[in-house]
Amino acid sequence: MKNKAIVHIMNKKRMNAPDIKVDLDAMEELWNKYGINNIIFYKGEKVDYSHLISKLEKYGIYTQNYSNRQDLIDKVKEFNEKFEVIFVYTALELMINISNTLRQELGLKVSDNPNIFRDKSIQRKLLQENNKELGIKFLKGEPEKLDIDEIEKEIGYPFIMKPVNGVQSSGVVKITKRSDFEDYISNYKDFHDRLKARGIENKELIVEEFIDGNLYTLDYFVTDKGKVIFSKPAQEILGIDFGINDYFVVARVASKKVEDDLEGTGLKKFIEDTIKACGVRNTFVHHEFKLTSKGKLKTIELNGRFGGGRVDLFKEAYDMNLFEMLLNPKVEPGE
Known part of the structure; x- marks a missing residue:
C-alpha cells in the first residue's frame, strides 16, 4: 500500500516568504x-535547500522544481506512482x-465548473439561477461596453465594481454616483496594465449591488460528495470601515x-446551499x-x-490545523 500525500503548488516567492514556516509546521503536524507526506512543487531552477532537505524529509516533506505546465503535470504523475496523492493544493490564486x-x-473529483474560482461572474450566475434567495443583482461586461443607464436602471446606487478575475481586493470600488463610474472606467486601462504585469489578463468587469453589513469569512473543505467540513468563522476589518473607499484588509x-x-x-x-448551487466539489474554500x-x-x-493568513490565524486562535479538514475532523461553526 502506497503512503498518502498532498501536493502543494508554490513559487519561489512563497517559499522565501515568512508564511513558509507556517506551511511547513502544518505539514509536519x-x-x-x-x-x-507533503510534496512542494515550485517553478524555476532548483533551489539549494541542502541544509533543510534532510530535516524536511524526516517529516515527510519533499521539494521538487519544474520548468513548465507540462513538466509539472508529468512530475506530479511520477510522484503519484510512489505515493497516493489524495489532494493538490495551492495558496496562490493564480495557480x-x-x-x-x-x-x-x-x-x-473537481467542481462542476473548474473555473468558478477565477471567474467571479460564474459564482454570481450560478447563485442567481439555482437559488435566487442567495443571489444578488449583477451585470458584467468589457469596460467600454458597460452602459451606466442600464446599471442605474437594473442595479441602482450604490454598487460595487471589480475585475472578473482579480486578486485579493484589487480594483474593488464602491460607486455612489455617475462621476465615480466615469472615473473608474477612465482609469481602468492603467489598472488593467498593472494586473497584466502580475500575470492576470482581465478583460471584463462585474457590476453588482452593494451589500451592507460586516464582512465575515469561513474556510472549509468540500468533499467529492459535496459534504462540507467546517472550520470557524472570522471577521475582516476593511479600509472601507474607516471611511476609505478601498477594500484592503486592515485586520x-x-x-x-x-x-x-x-x-x-x-x-x-x-x-451548504451555496455549495450545492455552485456545484463545488473536492476543494478547500475561502468563503x-x-x-x-x-x-x-449574502455571498x-x-x-x-485558504484565505490569506488563515493557517497561522486559526492555529493561534484555536490550535486548529486547517489541512486536517481534508481528513474529515468533526469541526462545526457556531450555529
Whole structure:
C-alpha cells in the first residue's frame, strides 16, 4: 500500500516568504499525526535547500522544481506512482486552475465548473439561477461596453465594481454616483496594465449591488460528495470601515465573539446551499460573506484556497490545523 500525500503548488516567492514556516509546521503536524507526506512543487531552477532537505524529509516533506505546465503535470504523475496523492493544493490564486487540472489528471473529483474560482461572474450566475434567495443583482461586461443607464436602471446606487478575475481586493470600488463610474472606467486601462504585469489578463468587469453589513469569512473543505467540513468563522476589518473607499484588509479577527455574532443566522445551511448551487466539489474554500442589516447572509465571493493568513490565524486562535479538514475532523461553526 502506497503512503498518502498532498501536493502543494508554490513559487519561489512563497517559499522565501515568512508564511513558509507556517506551511511547513502544518505539514509536519500532518506527518506526525496521520503519516501524510507533503510534496512542494515550485517553478524555476532548483533551489539549494541542502541544509533543510534532510530535516524536511524526516517529516515527510519533499521539494521538487519544474520548468513548465507540462513538466509539472508529468512530475506530479511520477510522484503519484510512489505515493497516493489524495489532494493538490495551492495558496496562490493564480495557480488555482492548474491545481484543478492536476486533480483531473490524477482522477480526482473537481467542481462542476473548474473555473468558478477565477471567474467571479460564474459564482454570481450560478447563485442567481439555482437559488435566487442567495443571489444578488449583477451585470458584467468589457469596460467600454458597460452602459451606466442600464446599471442605474437594473442595479441602482450604490454598487460595487471589480475585475472578473482579480486578486485579493484589487480594483474593488464602491460607486455612489455617475462621476465615480466615469472615473473608474477612465482609469481602468492603467489598472488593467498593472494586473497584466502580475500575470492576470482581465478583460471584463462585474457590476453588482452593494451589500451592507460586516464582512465575515469561513474556510472549509468540500468533499467529492459535496459534504462540507467546517472550520470557524472570522471577521475582516476593511479600509472601507474607516471611511476609505478601498477594500484592503486592515485586520482579521477570530474569536468567540465572532462565533456569537453569527449564532442563529443559519450559517451552516447558508454555506451548504451555496455549495450545492455552485456545484463545488473536492476543494478547500475561502468563503467571504456579509451579515446584512436585515439579518440575511449574502455571498461576496468564493475562493478555492485558504484565505490569506488563515493557517497561522486559526492555529493561534484555536490550535486548529486547517489541512486536517481534508481528513474529515468533526469541526462545526457556531450555529
